Amino acid sequence: MYPHLFSPCRINGVELQNRLTMAPLYLGYAAEGGGVSALLLDHYRLMARSGVALVVVENATIDHPTGSGSNRTLRVDSDDYLEGLATLAGTIKQEGARACMQINHAGRFAGFAPQPVAPSAIETFGRMPRALSRDEIQELAYKYSNAARRVKQAGFDMVELHGGTGYLLAQFVSPRTNRRDDDYGGTLENRQKFPLEVVAQVKAAVGDFPVGYRFLADEWLPDGLHLTESGRYAQALAAAGISYLSVMGGTYESFFLPEIMEKSRKEGYMADLAAAVKRRVNVPVIAAGRIASGALAEEILVQEKADLIGLARVLWADPDWPQKVKAGRESEIIHCDQDCDTCTQLVMRGKPAFCVRWPVEKMRSLKAKFSQA
Numbered sequence: 001m002y003p004h005l006f007s008p009c010r011i012n013g014v015e016l017q018n019r020l021t022m023a024p025l026y027l028g029y030a031a032e033g034g035g036v037s038a039l040l041l042d043h044y045r046l047m048a049r050s051g052v053a054l055v056v057v058e059n060a061t062i063d064h065p066t067g068s069g070s071n072r073t074l075r076v077d078s079d080d081y082l083e084g085l086a087t088l089a090g091t092i093k094q095e096g097a098r099a100c101m102q103i104n105h106a107g108r109f110a111g112f113a114p115q116p117v118a119p120s121a122i123e124t125f126g127r128m129p130r131a132l133s134r135d136e137i138q139e140l141a142y143k144y145s146n147a148a149r150r151v152k153q154a155g156f157d158m159v160e161l162h163g164g165t166g167y168l169l170a171q172f173v174s175p176r177t178n179r180r181d182d183d184y185g186g187t188l189e190n191r192q193k194f195p196l197e198v199v200a201q202v203k204a205a206v207g208d209f210p211v212g213y214r215f216l217a218d219e220w221l222p223d224g225l226h227l228t229e230s231g232r233y234a235q236a237l238a239a240a241g242i243s244y245l246s247v248m249g250g251t252y253e254s255f256f257l258p259e260i261m262e263k264s265r266k267e268g269y270m271a272d273l274a275a276a277v278k279r280r281v282n283v284p285v286i287a288a289g290r291i292a293s294g295a296l297a298e299e300i301l302v303q304e305k306a307d308l309i310g311l312a313r314v315l316w317a318d319p320d321w322p323q324k325v326k327a328g329r330e331s332e333i334i335h336c337d338q339d340c341d342t343c344t345q346l347v348m349r350g351k352p353a354f355c356v357r358w359p360v361e362k363m364r365s366l367k368a369k370f371s372q373a
């Protein structure tokens, strides 16, 4: 059953037992203040136990509070958090999965920042971010590299830079949100300068250690970043030594547009974006987006649209997904409901997420644990 899906592979020398990965999924389970909570550990233990080869932990902030989405965004901006992060990495690895952590600066989407910063001052949901100075840009590259160093030190197998969802790295690359008139703005070469500087500094800080990238292939906005430019950017990242590209589409400014919501209900809705990126690069590519069945996952691999599969809500709704698919028990899978966005709405309101498809008992136990987190 599904020989490609359950075949091993390597990312930069790190062996993966199959092609299944957990894509990063922020659920509001960290402790207030961004520490690793018991609830978060329980959650990631379950995800790692599922049988996926690699768990990519949700976005962790490199700069608190200015780069943080919320007060429950994990923190990797100080050595004070190393101990908790080491426990998290150990918990995932103990279950037989490889552990990766995504690091991020949310830029103009930093909901927790008293004063958000961005490449340019462009109004964002009623708030005006402040344009970063050149000195601040250098300082931020240093903060990314320090955060990546901590991820390695905590015992993770890889680090992933968050270049998706319209966060800071994507804000620099996008012609829509980068209106700078210095050498960090204008042409694609200038707009990609800061993220490439971050990659170089991160790689210098971690040495021989895989550095992946969550890659925004298309903003799905008329004046935004599209494949013509992002394809060239993907090639620049590959040339800079990125270990894999985990492809996604959309930002907070497009996710809730009616036509995008409609598109996002379809199974495999980002697989063709992954394929378009894969045609342009020679590093492993991860495809995500409602990859709900073993047959679809296998087809994406067979058709060489991607090298690995990313499961986010799909795995969270049913952590037995990999086992059920492997054993031919797919009819038993509890599927994420395509018409439901309860988890997204909850986290956007600062609440911990639950899945409406979960059995009542599981929901009750989550609520009890959250009150102690």
Ligand SMILES: Cc1cc2nc3c(=O)[nH]c(=O)nc-3n(C[C@H](O)[C@H](O)[C@H](O)COP(=O)(O)O)c2cc1C
Pocket (backbone or CB within 6 Å): 023, 024, 025, 026, 027, 058, 059, 102, 162, 164, 165, 214, 248, 288, 289, 290, 291, 310, 311, 312, 313, 314, 315, 343, 344, 347, 353
């Ligand atoms: C509630 C929620 C939180 C998410 N958090 C992250 C995140 O922290 N980092 C990231 O790169 N993507 C994040 N994503 C995007 C997912 O990784 C994934 O690309 C998307 O949900 C599609 O996969 P799925 O259909 O299996 O959920 C999030 C998505 C949702 C719905």
